[in-house]
Amino acid sequence: MGRRNGLEVDRSACGFRCKKLSLGKAAMSGSLCWLRAASLLRGAPLRWGARPLSQAAAGDGSSPGGGEGGRGSRESVERLVRAHPVVVFMKGNPGQPLCGFSNAVVQILRLHGVQDFQAYDVLQDPDLRQGIKNYSNWPTIPQVYLNGEFVGGCDILLQMHQNGDLVEELKKLGIRSALLDAEKDQDKK
Amino acid sequence: ARGPLISMGKPVESTIRAKLLQALQPVHLEVHNKSSMHAVPRGSETHFKVVIASQCFAGLPLLQRHRLVNEILQAELAGPVHALSIQAKTPQQWEENQSVSQSPGCLGGSRHDPHMATKLGSQG
Numbered sequence: 001m002g003r004r005n006g007l008e009v010d011r012s013a014c015g016f017r018c019k020k021l022s023l024g025k026a027a028m029s030g031s032l033c034w035l036r037a038a039s040l041l042r043g044a045p046l047r048w049g050a051r052p053l054s055q056a057a058a059g060d061g062s063s064p065g066g067g068e069g070g071r072g073s074r075e076s077v078e079r080l081v082r083a084h085p086v087v088v089f090m091k092g093n094p095g096q097p098l099c100g101f102s103n104a105v106v107q108i109l110r111l112h113g114v115q116d117f118q119a120y121d122v123l124q125d126p127d128l129r130q131g132i133k134n135y136s137n138w139p140t141i142p143q144v145y146l147n148g149e150f151v152g153g154c155d156i157l158l159q160m161h162q163n164g165d166l167v168e169e170l171k172k173l174g175i176r177s178a179l180l181d182a183e184k185d186q187d188k189k
Numbered sequence: 190a191r192g193p194l195i196s197m198g199k200p201v202e203s204t205i206r207a208k209l210l211q212a213l214q215p216v217h218l219e220v221h222n223k224s225s226m227h228a229v230p231r232g233s234e235t236h237f238k239v240v241i242a243s244q245c246f247a248g249l250p251l252l253q254r255h256r257l258v259n260e261i262l263q264a265e266l267a268g269p270v271h272a273l274s275i276q277a278k279t280p281q282q283w284e285e286n287q288s289v290s291q292s293p294g295c296l297g298g299s300r301h302d303p304h305m306a307t308k309l310g311s312q313g
Contacts (some may be wrong), residue, residue, distance in 0.1 A: 091298045099298035100227075101272065123302065139259055139266040140273060155275055156251050158290055 072131025081135075082148040085173040086117035089132045090142040094119050101154040102142040108161050112170060113178025147173055201234035201269050205262060209241060212261045216280045217242040223274070223292055228299040235299075235308050238274040238292055242283035251277070271299070271308045 070076055081087050086109065092098030094106045094117075109117055122129035122141050129141070136143055136150040144151050146169055151157070160166040167177040199222070206220045219240040224233040239258065246254045254277035259266060266273060276289055299305045 098296055100293035100295050103296055104293040152252050152255065154293070156255060159251060
């Protein structure tokens with residue numbers, strides 16, 4: 001593990017060299033190397049550090065307000081997934097993910113310049129953790145919801161990122177992916 | 190599943206393989222125990238990655254493909270398996286592109302996770 005500009009950089013994890021990252025406080029530990037590798041499979045060039053790190057409103061892991069008992073109930077979960085166009089149930093928070101798969105989801109969203117998303121730390125709330133699994137009938141975390149609809153976990157989001165579907169889905173939500181700007185800049189050269 | 194497919198020391202992996210073979214008759218199947226990449230004791234069978242190519246996935250969107258695999262492995266997911274990474278392709282897709290995404294690195298979440306004790310306990 002090396003240290004560069006205050007960020008821990010692990011070059012050994014995947015063989016890719018981490019470039020200078022201006023992405024704030026999160027320890028990347030080679031996870032962006034992994035993501036870059038995965039994106040190269042898609043064939044799209046990447047521009048690093050193009051967008052500032054964003055912190056979701058509930059990203060500190062606090063339990064959602066207004067949940068009077070039964071935070072894991074269907075009704076309560078439904079309210080959460082519908083409250084924002086992009087909602088993520090994860091382990092840890094966007095500033096400090098506690099799981100590689102959850103971190104991958106956060107990094108993918110950031111690559112697309114999604115600066116405003118709601119994140120819930122299920123490790124802080126066992127009722128919510130079970131509730132979200134019951135709601136989506138999906139056994140694992142992370143879980144990503146777009147416009148109130150469950151789209152999948154880390155694997156699916158990665159494949160959507162690789163095949164261009166994520167750009168399209170974000171467009172439907174009125175979010176322009178940052179990768180479109182990156183590709184546009186690339187075309188100009 | 191019991192029988193010749195259960196290999197010593199890898200009961201969960203063997204069961205996953207057997208169930209997927211039987212249910213999906215894949216043209217390609219890889220079952221990887223990724224537990225060593227995570228903050229769990231050595232020898233654990235908690236984190237798996239499955240790469241599978243089957244005609245059963247034809248016409249199904251990604252989410253439905255994954256749900257199908259989840260359903261087949263429902264008991265394992267309710268039991269010892271804590272994480273399951275899935276790459277589900279049709280035979281044609283597999284022929285066209287056999288690249289498999291790398292798994293993300295661990296960020297130590299299992300250490301902070303009260304559920305892990307249950308998962309590890311169920312491994313006997």
